[in-house]
Amino acid sequence: MQKLDESLLTHLPPFAKLHRSQIRAILDQASSKRFDPELTVFSEGETAERFYMLLDGYIRVIRITPDGEQVIALHIPAGQLFGIAPAIGRESYPATAVTAAESIILSWPTRLWTDFSTNYDGFATETYKTLGSRIGEMNNRILEMATQHVEQRVANALLRLINQTGRKTENGVEIDFPITRQNISEMTGTTLHTVSRLLSAWQKQGIVESQRKRVMVRQPHQLVELAQGPLSS
DNA sequence: ACATTAATTATGT
DNA sequence: ACATAATTAATGT
Incomplete structure (x- = not known):
């Protein structure tokens, strides 16, 4: 596994307040993978073994209805965390994540989540911000659908x-x-x-x-x- | 005001 | 040439 450059994370909100040494430690625990378009990163209901940071590309968050119909819940742009089931106290993913374009994705084992959020300044608050805006967006969509x-x-x-x-x-x-x-x-x-x-x-x-x-x-x-x-x- | 069905055409490998 | 995507018209709820 080749070393990842620290500049990959330094400007992203969850890591912006951290020192180079901390970023180094975070990167050294990450694994990096490139995905072709339309590939599933993880599926709804799976045990959340890892959480993810999208470095490049786009993610579609989808759910499948009982009769096999797809519903797109959300799109996630580069620079955001996803698959953060631990943040909402879940041990399985609530939805499926598929690449909408060629993407580069970092991931960490879920057990590191508490480490990250207690030891790294700004990580917790920033992830709850993105979580909040996603919930807000989905609320708006519910309103739209109904009205x-x-x-x-x-x-x-x-x-x-x-x-x-x-x-x-x-x-x-x-x-x-x-x-x-x-x-x-x-x-x-x-x-x-x-x-x-x-x-x-x-x-x-x-x-x-x-x-x-x-x-x-x-x-x-x-x-x-x-x-x-x-x-x- | 919209879905469904079906037939036809366009576009990318 | 083949599969996938997009258009269009007709019909249904």
């Missing part, structure tokens, strides 16, 4: 994607990992057909631009408008 129409939900999903994982180009903001109509439908509780129709319509209006597995938003403001939906009553 909004599909068009608004798809608009909101795209907005979240470009905010969290957007890459700016000349013409707009592009989601910087491959994403299909099917994927978007799994995020919004609709069908790939409806998503396809919506994207086609929005493309004609110049709001988005999409090819196979690629979606770019040209006019975020227009999407925000659509996300508001028709004014109540």
Whole structure:
């Protein structure tokens, strides 16, 4: 196993307050692995042997319904911890983590979790921050599902994607990992057909631009408008 | 207002 | 050439 450079972690929130020696110790206990796209890192219900830091790439957090249907709960961008079951007092993973793009992932044995959170300044508070914002996001999605129409939900999903994982180009903001109509439908509780129709319509209006597995938003403001939906009553 | 079904076409290896 | 992705129309709830 070759040595990992300390600069990999120094700027990431959970480790930002630590000294080089501490980072060194953390890295020396980590294992590093590269994942191709669409590979499962861990599965729902598995015993949480390890916790993870995404160094590069994107993670999709998914759950499977009893009848085998996929639901995408969340996307995680590089620089965040995931699979942190110990932080919420669980010994099995509550969901499945799949790479959405080629990714580089560090991981540690779960038994180190208490070490990390007691000995390393800022680690605990920062992880609870990200945990908090993920819960907040999922709460918003629950509200959307219950109250909004599909068009608004798809608009909101795209907005979240470009905010969290957007890459700016000349013409707009592009989601910087491959994403299909099917994927978007799994995020919004609709069908790939409806998503396809919506994207086609929005493309004609110049709001988005999409090819196979690629979606770019040209006019975020227009999407925000659509996300508001028709004014109540 | 949306899903489902089915047929057709486009796109990437 | 083959598999996967996307579009489109028709029909159903």
